[in-house]
Amino acid sequence: MGTSVFYFVATLTVIFSLMVVFAKNPVHSVLYLIVTFFTLTVHYILLNAQFLAVVNFIVYMGAIMVLFLFVLMLLNLNKDNEPLKSTLVKVVGVVAGCCLVVTIVGSLKATAISDPVVLRNPNLGLVKNLGKELFGPYMLPFELSSILLLTAMVGAVLLTKKEKV
């Protein structure tokens, strides 16, 4: 049962991710991306990582994508005012894309199929266990990453105030 649910959700994830790329309208792209994040949330639940699932739900679906949507709606991009790309740029894009495909296929051929990872503690994703891990053995990296986020925030505020300083 678990495996079939996984394959169903994984198929949906791939389909919606492709829709993000192929949608003509940028707002539609963002909406498909939201659905993609939702399927990722389901994946986390299948892995018994409840906290990560709900945080992915709140942060990516509820906050970041709202901001994306916000910006796109304000810009109101559509086909009429989209700048036309020259033929040279298109050719370069195609060549770069083909190179990427060759690289990915080459590296996939070289790697062996890995064994499925067996979790030492299947309840690691529950809030209490995750908190103990994060504030116990992984205290330093956790705090450092929070400082990194703070730095980014201060930088963003500073950029908007550039003229006044």
Added chain:
Amino acid sequence: MDIAFVIEKFVLVAIIFGISLLIAMYSTYAERKVAAFLQDRLGPDRAGPFGILQPLADGVKMFMKEEIVPSNSNKWLFMVGPGLAMLTACIGTAVIPWGPDMTIGDRVIPLQVTDINVGVLYIFGVVSLGVYGVMIGGWASNNKYSLLSAIRAASQNISYEIAMGLSIIALLLVTNTMSIGEIVANQHGWHWNVLYQPVGFILFMICSFAETNRAPFDLPECETELIGGYHTEYSSMKLGFYLFAEYINMFVSSAVMASLYFGGYNYPGMDWVLVQAGPVIAPLIGTAVFFAKIFAFIFFFMWVRWTIPRFRYDQLMHLGWKGLIPLAIANVVITSIVIAIIEKF
């Protein structure tokens, strides 16, 4: 998974869904009656005795109206908008415990659909999704006023979500659990969380007003500036869904406030009642108490609407970012210091 479990949950979900819709329906009536009471008028009194059939009349009117889809709008998203608003309004009820466990025969029936151990975060996630209904509807209408209003609504909701999350953190420090079932069970008798977190409760309540777009935070549908707000282009039952979703949101956030801060189904003297009334009737009394608390909150929502004038947009942002968020952070810091001192001695 045995079949009785599935039936039990299905019945519970159906009852809760029905009750949410019924309460939302009669909230529209109550709103007009409360408004009339506060302004010394009579209010709707034509349809049935005391105008009690007014919501039905309104519903029929909504269904009968012509359905207009603007010609340059995005047809599909125009339809998705109100549907999403209704969906996100309804799914929040899943983690709320509506009463203590009921014992019929030797079977214990919890009056809660599911008690996930991240229940508080689930509520928070549903709240943060609520903004999509408004944004998608406003954008798909292809109308400047709708778009402006949708963007206003989004920025308002994002701003107040932060203060709401911080006030929840202070609450979690006190309760030590994220499961709403456990939070309510720990408030047995009169040990309500509002006594330990008064500032947190006030912050949470103000943010709930903002998240449900109720006055004085009803800027997304500020008629004097934005014609009709994000639903300017909507008509018929699609408009009805948007208006209805607001009332369901009000009901759900009242239920959340009652269960997180005001003890849910707990009331002083409940142990005595349990002994007197037995394990089937006593939980029902608890549920009745819970609903009394919810109705008190809904009345409070309406009372505020006719008392406090609408904020200006810059006042709204000032209050959110410079008033509530620093206060919420101070609340978290002070709460954790007090808890650390208590645990030390």
